[in-house]
Amino acid sequence: xxxxxxxxxxxxxxxxxxxxxxxxxxxxxxxxxxxxxxxxxxxxxxxxxxxxxxxxxxxxxxxxxxxxxxxxxxxxxxxxxxxxxxxxxxxxxxxxxxxxxxxxxxxxxxxxxxxxxxxxxxxxxxxxxxxxxxxxxxxxxxxx
Numbered sequence: 281x282x283x284x285x286x287x288x289x290x291x292x293x294x295x296x297x298x299x300x301x302x303x304x305x306x307x308x309x310x311x312x313x314x315x316x317x318x319x320x321x322x323x324x325x326x327x328x329x330x331x332x333x334x335x336x337x338x339x340x341x342x343x344x345x346x347x348x349x350x351x352x353x354x355x356x357x358x359x360x361x362x363x364x365x366x367x368x369x370x371x372x373x374x375x376x377x378x379x380x381x382x383x384x385x386x387x388x389x390x391x392x393x394x395x396x397x398x399x400x401x402x403x404x405x406x407x408x409x410x411x412x413x414x415x416x417x418x419x420x421x422x423x424x
C-alpha cells in the first residue's frame with residue numbers, strides 16, 4: 281500500500297514564464313473563493329437558495345531574500361512605465377527528494393506592488409523583498 285504523508289510547506293519554488301525566478305521564503309494567496317448568489321423565494325422563510333457566482337482570486341504575495349538579480353523589480357518597473365506584460369507562472373511544492381509533487385499554475389499575472397526591505401542598523405536579519413501579483417486564476421495539478 282502506498283503511504284502518503286503530508287507535505288512540508290517550506291519546500292517550494294516559483295517559475296514565471298518558464299524561468300526559475302528564485303527560492304522564495306514565503307508564498308501566500310493560494311486561494312479561490314466563490315461568491316454565491318442568493319435568491320429569496322417568496323413564501324419560503326426557512327432557507328434561501330444559493331447559486332454559483334463569480335470566483336475571486338486574491339493577490340499572490342511572494343517574499344524572498346533580496347539579491348542583485350533584479351528580474352522582479354524590472355518587471356514591476358516596466359509596468360509602472362506603461363510597458364504592460366502579463367506573465368504566467370507556477371508555484372511548485374516539492375516532496376522530500378526536492379522533486380515537484382504539486383503545482384499551482386497562475387495565469388495573466390501583473391505585478392501591482394513591490395516592497396523593499398526594512399533596513400535596521402541594529403539587526404542582523406536578511407533583507408527581504410516582496411512582490412504582489414494580481415492574476416486571472418489558479419489551476420491545481422498533481423505531479424506524477
